[in-house]
């Protein structure tokens with residue numbers, strides 16, 4: 504079954520409605536092996552070598568690499584506190600890749616007006632929009648915003664994954680795509696004899712069957728929101744600035760320079776902290792510096808233990 508297990512597609516349809524406010528028809532939901540696997544398939548099936556793809560800068564470099572590997576030319580477009588700067592998308596692009604629910608890595612949510620502007624531009628110019636919803640289920644005390652795929656199902660490929668809410672080892676994700684893209688992907692799977700692995704799909708179906716998935720998501724949101732509050736409280740008390748809306752599983756501490764970033768990364772390593780520099784999230788030359796701090800991979804007790812060191816490493820300093 505190239506589209507995925509019927510029961511998986513039905514579970515995802517309900518998941519999208521309940522947790523993402525997206526009312527998709529089950530026939531339009533395809534199982535994937537995760538976000539990056541879906542990008543690889545769509546690049547091969549629905550885009551052409553030489554096509555230009557606009558990506559967020561900074562942004563998700565695994566998608567950038569997948570587009571480049573498939574022969575696409577990637578043009579970086581800047582982001583600000585409202586997400587991708589749609590006005591800066593150059594003419595002639597075949598596709599735009601963005602993460603509206605929680606910009607990766609900067610952590611802002613795309614504003615409602617930008618969302619509308621982006622899909623209107625996509626319709627006018629005839630490009631495809633990839634909506635990477637990698638951690639869209641993780642939102643705390645902020646109101647939901649309309650999904651791009653709800654605003655414009657005709658031009659938006661919505662990509663979801665279990666990598667953040669469960670584990671990347673499942674290799675299970677989903678896409679909701681315009682009919683032309685979906686059928687191109689199914690043809691690609693027919694021709695290449697590939698499909699999304701059913702094992703991960705079955706695990707998710709079992710988790711959903713008895714309500715475990717819903718319970719897990721509620722618990723995860725509560726837990727991550729607590730960890731986020733611990734972290735933001737400590738940063739505020741120490742006068743360390745941070746960026747990112749109340750969502751997801753990471754935030755960003757902006758820094759003055761790439762040198763400052765490299766110093767913090769080295770200091771973190773020496774003191775037993777694995778920090779993530781913004782530098783590696785640029786497709787071109789980095790024009791901003793900072794540290795992305797993730798709080799998904801540690802317990803509250805572990806986080807409490809390292810907060811002192813973390814704040815010391817990240818606090819603003821001269822020179």
Ligand SMILES: Cc1ncc(COP(=O)(O)O)c(C=O)c1O
Pocket residue numbers: 536537538539540563602607635637663664665666667671676
């Ligand atoms: C921006 C972004 N998109 C998507 C994913 C998930 O990709 P995949 O489903 O290929 O594991 C991640 C990381 O896990 C991510 O950071």
